[in-house]
Amino acid sequence: MIYTCQTKCCHYIFPGSEQQRTCPDCGKPHIRPSSAAERIEYFRRQTNALTQRHRSG
Numbered sequence: 001m002i003y004t005c006q007t008k009c010c011h012y013i014f015p016g017s018e019q020q021r022t023c024p025d026c027g028k029p030h031i032r033p034s035s036a037a038e039r040i041e042y043f044r045r046q047t048n049a050l051t052q053r054h055r056s057g
C-alpha cells in the first residue's frame with residue numbers, strides 16, 4: 001500500500017503496511033492511502049532516482 005502524508009508542507013509519499021499510522025518523514029499521524037495519481041508520482045520518483053544514479057555512475 002502506498003500512503004500520502006497530509007501534513008502541510010510534507011506531502012511525503014511512501015510505501016507502508018496496513019498497520020502504518022504515522023508518516024516516516026515528519027512523524028505525524030496524518031496519512032491516507034495515495035490516489036492513483038500519487039502512486040504514479042511515487043513510482044516515477046523511484047525510477048528517476050535509479051536513472052540518475054545510473055547516469056552519474
Ligand SMILES: [Zn+2]
Pocket residue numbers: 005006007010011012023024025026027028
Ligand atoms: Zn509527513
